[in-house]
Amino acid sequence: MKKIVPDPPAIPVLDTAQYETSLLDRAAADRALDYYLPGPKPARPVAAATYEIPDSVNLEAALAQASDLLRCAGASANEVGNGMPGAARDLVLSIGHLVELAKAYVDKSLDNLTTH
Template identity: 45%
Template sequence: MKKIVPDPPAEKTTETEPSSEQFKDRSALYRAIDFYLTGKQPSPPDELRFYNVSEDVSFEDAQLYLADLLRCASVSADQCGDHLKGADRAMVFSVWHLLEIAKAMVDRSIDCLGVKPSG
């Protein structure tokens, strides 16, 4: 028996996250563009960063901002967990718990500095 329709092509797996090879390729592209446009290459730690913090930000200010970010993330996780059930709820509350631990450590480091948190 002959097939009228050929076998379908092999399924390609679509990755939701870029592979390390894609990051290396993108990093090389950005280094080349930076070199040819500005004449200087970026420092290695800045190659894959999405956000950079100004050199003018003090340690104390960074800690206070970090405490605020952790507080916001914790509230978000708590609110999301309230609307879930079962394993999904347990997973979100696990993340919430880890955020609370991280926030407690940051708050303690701020206390050691003698700086009062804003929130």
């Protein structure tokens, strides 16, 4: 009877010198990865932001502005999606639905907001 898959190779037992060499190789590889693949980028400073919202904006005004922006984004997605065929149309219209859902949550927050 022939075996289709050969036996796996035996794992050799490393002596102390080989074990230390293996650790040194691992440390070198980790240093190389850290150098060429740095961690996440630092947060962008607020001064470099495209749009800066002043601290003086109250919650109700911010939610009202977000609702208006979401309304515009939903209208844009629906208008563009209606002129597209196939899967691209479905994708754009699904974005429109997600925007409408987000707008509904913002509007609900505005309705339940207690003003002082």
